[in-house]
Amino acid sequence: MKLFYPEHSPRLKALLPKFSGRKLAxxxxxxxxxxxxxxxxxxxxxxxxxxxxxxxVNADPVPRRLQFLTQEMTFLRTDDxxxxxxxYAAIFVDCADGARCGSRLQAAFPQPVAIFDHHISxxxxxxxxxxxxxxxxxxxxxxxxxxxxxxxxxxxAAQALYTGILTDTGQFRFxxxxxxxxxxxxxxxxRGAQPSEAGFELYExxxxxxxxxxxxxxxxxxxxxxxxxCVGHLPRGIFAATDSTAEDTEGLVDYARSIEGVDVxxxxxxxxxxxxxxxxxxxxxxxxLDRIAGLFNGGGHACAAGLSLTMEFNEFYPKLVxxxxxxxxxxxxxxxxxx
Amino acid sequence: MKLFYPEHSPRLKALLPKFSGRKLAxxxxxxxxxxxxxxxxxxxxxxxxxxxxxxxVNADPVPRRLQFLTQEMTFLRTDDxxxxxxxYAAIFVDCADGARCGSRLQAAFPQPVAIFDHHISxxxxxxxxxxxxxxxxxxxxxxxxxxxxxxxxxxxAAQALYTGILTDTGQFRFxxxxxxxxxxxxxxxxRGAQPSEAGFELYExxxxxxxxxxxxxxxxxxxxxxxxxCVGHLPRGIFAATDSTAEDTEGLVDYARSIEGVDVxxxxxxxxxxxxxxxxxxxxxxxxLDRIAGLFNGGGHACAAGLSLTMEFNEFYPKLVxxxxxxxxxxxxxxxxxx
Numbered sequence: 268m269k270l271f272y273p274e275h276s277p278r279l280k281a282l283l284p285k286f287s288g289r290k291l292a293x294x295x296x297x298x299x300x301x302x303x304x305x306x307x308x309x310x311x312x313x314x315x316x317x318x319x320x321x322x323x324v325n326a327d328p329v330p331r332r333l334q335f336l337t338q339e340m341t342f343l344r345t346d347d348x349x350x351x352x353x354x355y356a357a358i359f360v361d362c363a364d365g366a367r368c369g370s371r372l373q374a375a376f377p378q379p380v381a382i383f384d385h386h387i388s389x390x391x392x393x394x395x396x397x398x399x400x401x402x403x404x405x406x407x408x409x410x411x412x413x414x415x416x417x418x419x420x421x422x423x424a425a426q427a428l429y430t431g432i433l434t435d436t437g438q439f440r441f442x443x444x445x446x447x448x449x450x451x452x453x454x455x456x457x458r459g460a461q462p463s464e465a466g467f468e469l470y471e472x473x474x475x476x477x478x479x480x481x482x483x484x485x486x487x488x489x490x491x492x493x494x495x496x497c498v499g500h501l502p503r504g505i506f507a508a509t510d511s512t513a514e515d516t517e518g519l520v521d522y523a524r525s526i527e528g529v530d531v532x533x534x535x536x537x538x539x540x541x542x543x544x545x546x547x548x549x550x551x552x553x554x555x556l557d558r559i560a561g562l563f564n565g566g567g568h569a570c571a572a573g574l575s576l577t578m579e580f581n582e583f584y585p586k587l588v589x590x591x592x593x594x595x596x597x598x599x600x601x602x603x604x605x606x
Numbered sequence: 607m608k609l610f611y612p613e614h615s616p617r618l619k620a621l622l623p624k625f626s627g628r629k630l631a632x633x634x635x636x637x638x639x640x641x642x643x644x645x646x647x648x649x650x651x652x653x654x655x656x657x658x659x660x661x662x663v664n665a666d667p668v669p670r671r672l673q674f675l676t677q678e679m680t681f682l683r684t685d686d687x688x689x690x691x692x693x694y695a696a697i698f699v700d701c702a703d704g705a706r707c708g709s710r711l712q713a714a715f716p717q718p719v720a721i722f723d724h725h726i727s728x729x730x731x732x733x734x735x736x737x738x739x740x741x742x743x744x745x746x747x748x749x750x751x752x753x754x755x756x757x758x759x760x761x762x763a764a765q766a767l768y769t770g771i772l773t774d775t776g777q778f779r780f781x782x783x784x785x786x787x788x789x790x791x792x793x794x795x796x797r798g799a800q801p802s803e804a805g806f807e808l809y810e811x812x813x814x815x816x817x818x819x820x821x822x823x824x825x826x827x828x829x830x831x832x833x834x835x836c837v838g839h840l841p842r843g844i845f846a847a848t849d850s851t852a853e854d855t856e857g858l859v860d861y862a863r864s865i866e867g868v869d870v871x872x873x874x875x876x877x878x879x880x881x882x883x884x885x886x887x888x889x890x891x892x893x894x895l896d897r898i899a900g901l902f903n904g905g906g907h908a909c910a911a912g913l914s915l916t917m918e919f920n921e922f923y924p925k926l927v928x929x930x931x932x933x934x935x936x937x938x939x940x941x942x943x944x945x
Contacts, residue, residue: 438777439791440805446795452778453788466779471889472866475829482824485817527811550810 271411271447275397279412282381282395283317291321292348292355294376296367299325301469304333305431306360306383306405308340312424313413321358324348326369330514335468336427345371356380361405363389383408385435403443406431410451422459429460434469476511483509484519484534492592495530495599497523500580503537513538516546524548530598531556531591537580545587547572553598559590610750610786614736618751621720621734622656630660631687631694633715635706638664640808643672644770645699645722645744647679651763652752660697663687665708669853674807675766684710695719700744702728722747724774742782745770749790761798768799773808815850822848823858823873831931834869834938836862839919842876852877855885863887869937870895870930876919884926886911892937898929 270276293311295303307323314321323342348355349371357376359365363386365373379393385402402408406428413420413428420428432452436444439452456462480501487500499519506512516536524532531554536544545565547556552569560566563586565574576583609615632650634642646662653660662681687694688710696715698704702725704712718732724741741747745767752759752767759767771791775783778791795801819840826839838858845851855875863871870893875883884904886895891908899905902925904913915922 433778436801437805438779439772439801440777440809442802444795444801446792449788449792449795453785453792456783456785456788462775462778462783463781466776467889470779471864473861473864475827475865478824478827478861478865482821485821485824488814488817490814522812522817525810525812526814526817550806 270415271451272399272408272415275399275408276412276415278395279397280416283319285380286314286319286356289320290355291319292324292343292352292357292376293321294324294357294359294362294368294372294379296362297326297369299327299329299333300361301333301434302404302406302431303361304329304336305427305429305434306409307342308336308427309406309409309413309420309424309431310358310360310383311340312427313409313418313420316419316421316424324357324372326372332469332472333430335464336423336430339423345369348372349375352376358383359393360384360409361386365392401443401445403441403445403448404432404435406435407448407451410455411447414451414454420455420458425455425458425460426465429455429462430465430469433462433465474511474515476509477515479509480505480511480515481519481522485522488523490526490529491588492595494528495595496533496588496591497526497529497531498533498535498584498588499523500584501534501536502580503539505537506539520546520548524550530554530595533587533591535580535584535587542575542577543580543583544575545573545583547574547591551598554591554594559587559594562590563587609754610790611738611747611754614738614747615751615754617734618736619755622658624719625653625658625695628659629694630658631663631682631691631696631715632660633663633696633698633701633707633711633718635701636665636708638666638668638672639700640672640773641743641745641770642700643668643675644766644768644773645748646681647675647766648745648748648752648759648763648770649697649699649722650679651766652748652757652759655758655760655763663696663711665711671808671811672769674803675762675769678762684708687711688714691715697722698732699723699748700725704731740782740784742780742784742787743771743774745774746787746790749794750786753790753793759794759797764794764797764799765804768794768801769804769808772801772804813850813854815848816854818848819844819850819854820858820861824861827862829865829868830927831934833867834934835872835927835930836865836868836870837872837874837923837927838862839923840873840875841919842878844876845878859885859887863889869893869934872926872930874919874923874926881914881916882919882922883914884912884922886913886930890937893930893933898926898933901929902926 293307295307311321311323326345329337352375357379359379359382381395382393383397385405387400389398399408410428484499520534531549534546549570556572557567560572560574563574632646634646650660650662665684668676691714696718698718698721720734721732722736724744726739728737738747749767823838859871859873870888873885888909895911896906899911899913902913
């Protein structure tokens with residue numbers, strides 16, 4: 268049988284015996300998403316099934332909508348693990364660099380024994396790097412290696428890994444979605460993953476507050492730059508007014524980008540602490556949103572970037588529109604380079 | 607190799623030679639969706655590649671967002687085919703019964719030579735029925751048989767069949783999504799299907815009018831029945847006011863249902879012709895929405911039903927809420943039966 272990850276799977280098989288008799292901390296990144304939690308649960312579950320002593324560790328709590336993956340799992344927080352950190356060897360998942368797990372965990376685990384990740388910016392920072400930037404999700408890499416090696420993937424691990432793939436592909440929609448992605452999803456279903464349960468938990472448990480926030484955001488949408496830019500705005504105090512939370516802003520900016528003819532969507536939040544936060548999304552990497560965010564001390568990817576700064580909304584809005592308009596004009600005239 | 611459709615694929619292989627030298631009309635249902643258009647394109651494309659003379663026929667135009675599948679295909683409308691209908695043998699796809707293609711096409715083709723369908727209510731009405739109600743999409747059945755038989759599936763056919771599966775599974779989320787669904791998606795990607803193109807065309811080409819309509823709908827949402835029912839309302843004239851169309855109401859009711867604790871979501875539209883249209887969606891078949899719609903001369907499925915009637919909104923709203931509240935109370939007390 269052809270292996271899903273011929274470069275990595277034999278290395279994982281060779282590495283595992285070194286974990287015998289050690290306590291293992293499977294560390295994910297702060298503000299965890301579906302791929303992070305799914306990968307943490309999947310890896311920890313399989314390690315335990317193989318007889319290793321592993322536990323999930325995260326600086327932040329498991330988000331409400333991902334808790335269906337963690338009911339049978341222990342998640343330690345930073346304060347739980349710090350006093351005993353030296354007893355543990357750390358395995359990082361879905362962290363592009365060591366800082367992503369939070370500064371206190373990073374200080375406790377400066378040199379992980381292994382990393383499993385798919386981020387393009389990950390240059391490796393552990394003793395044993397398992398990085399595949401061609402994979403759609405860290406959970407995809409893990410699932411592929413587990414199947415390559417015949418490891419025991421039970422229903423809990425299968426559902427977790429499936430959810431990691433589901434969320435990091437935007438429901439199998441992003442360009443990273445490959446034939447391998449679907450083959451692995453099929454195998455995870457064979458081990459008990461339930462797409463309808465994952466869909467229900469992730470997308471059918473909205474709060475009314477989230478919908479009120481969406482309504483506010485939609486109402487605020489403005490087309491700029493001859494319709495190629497769409498900007499939405501959440502004013503200060505909106506979370507209290509709509510009974511929503513900052514977590515509920517997730518996905519809002521995608522509505523701005525989803526409009527026909529719009530190339531760049533933006534969300535500007537006025538935070539209660541007086542700062543502004545902006546999220547930028549484009550349909551095309553030529554817009555180099557990482558550079559536009561960089562003008563305001565932010566960063567990110569070419570198609571998805573963000574920034575935080577202290578400035579009044581009325582001052583920031585025209586500056587942001589001007590910067591994006593300038594880049595759109597460059598792309599329109601073919602003067603933009605991706606380098 | 608194990609066949610995807612061992613009952614159907616050998617029958618299709620035996621049937622095809624009978625199509626030699628005949629003109630074939632591949633007929634889909636009126637108001638076509640992604641599975642209908644995808645199945646029509648996929649089947650027609652493969653038949654033509656095999657040397658048969660096939661063309662797509664539909665009573666209604668191809669919706670804007672599905673036109674990316676049909677650029678290289680001819681779609682005949684009812685008026686095109688009626689004068690020459692007797693020259694054609696009809697193959698129906700994704701039609702649960704003969705009436706679904708529209709009354710004039712049904713009259714022209716009272717006895718199709720074959721049907722390909724997955725609807726549970728399809729009792730068969732052709733010379734050669736290929737019906738599998740365990741499949742998530744008609745496109746899934748077609749793709750599975752094509753791969754079983756080694757038929758030539760080119761990039762256009764692959765993208766069309768992939769899109770049929772994608773849309774009829776709600777982006778791989780409905781309970782009908784199976785291991786086979788994902789295996790077939792993987793094979794369609796191997797033949798050139800592009801998930802990111804399909805995702806862009808289907809979900810990233812919204813109009814600003816659609817978003818204004820969504821905003822209106824969200825603003826109108828009311829929780830009833832202690833939060834187990836959520837009803838939204840589009841007043842008369844809203845399409846003109848928001849620069850949207852009746853087609854843009856698609857998917858709105860899902861927002862009402864998506865709220866945590868809500869079991870039934872409803873959308874009531876006041877149409878310009880003085881009628882009301884209501885769409886009902888539940889998370890659980892126990893709510894038997896087909897029966898509730900039936901109280902108002904509507905119908906549908908247990909989890910998805912609809913109705914049209916002539917009544918004032920202010921009169922209809924309490925009647926609908928009362929009917930749904932009564933059914934919810936029955937389910938709450940365990941008195942509902944699914945029979």
